[in-house]
Amino acid sequence: MSIGNSPEDERPFEDGRSSDGHEEEARPSVGRALQQARIAAGLTVDDVSSATRVRIAIVHAIEADDFTPCGGDVYARGHIRTLAKAVHTDPAPLLARYDDDHGGRPAPTPAAPLFEAERIRPERRGPNWTAAMVAAIVAVVGFVGFTAFKGGDSDNDAASQVTQGATPSAGKPAAPKPSNTTATPKSDPSDSAIAAAPQDKVTVQVSAVDGRSWISAKDHNGRMLFDGLLKKGESKTFQDSSKVNLILGDAGVIQLYVNGKKIEDDFQPGAVERLTYTKGDPEVG
Structure with a gap:
């Protein structure tokens, strides 16, 4: 039989005293408040776990004010909100109490900080001189090929056309460059x-x-x-x-x-x- 199947066994002390006879705080802790609300709603820990998909061990830990199994403040606040809704109580005061007890509300989480340690940071590398040399050789070969193709023109004319751009003659207008006006829209998978x-x-x-x-x-x-x-x-x-x-x-x-x-x-x-x-x-x- 799972722990927490009998809400009656978890009733708070009727006279407001703990098991050692001392008076409890007037304002219950987050875990205590969730436990009292669950018992008042007539729910067991199993009932709450089934309704929220939060594991039984985590529910027990939270009711004991142990938030370590939650994995951090962001997860703990999410579990508190989920459990509070399941036992029909307002999560806002519980979240405020949690923030007071744990140093305030956590700062907004940026795009991906939670697994920063697992990321492989790229190594910083110097300039790729090999690629630069290959690019320069390709440029020279291309220039030589262009001048050979334009055999009817002088070397100076060829160099001028390469560096400044060839000007189309008045009798032969330059053909317009085809433009791709149809762009393929990017869509999500259907x-x-x-x-x-x-x-x-x-x-x-x-x-x-x-x-x-x-x-x-x-x-x-x-x-x-x-x-x-x-x-x-x-x-x-x-x-x-x-x-x-x-x-x-x-x-x-x-x-x-x-x-x-x-x-x-x-x-x-x-x-x-x-x-x-x-x-x-x-x-x-």
């Missing part, structure tokens, strides 16, 4: 394109349909495929031979397509989700 995903690979499309969210994607070897902020209306498609691991900073604004099929999971706004998909999905890994 549902039919997603449906044509190869069977021997796992293909995951992440779209920010209701707002912006930070996302991280890795392949089966743990190599970073993407780590950044996905703005509203933007999409990213990831592909690997066997597995794609995702972290969604705000899963409530995200729509997922896995191997050509739409994922219908009801992600909560502000919830942080860690997901893994394979070639046999869609189903949460």
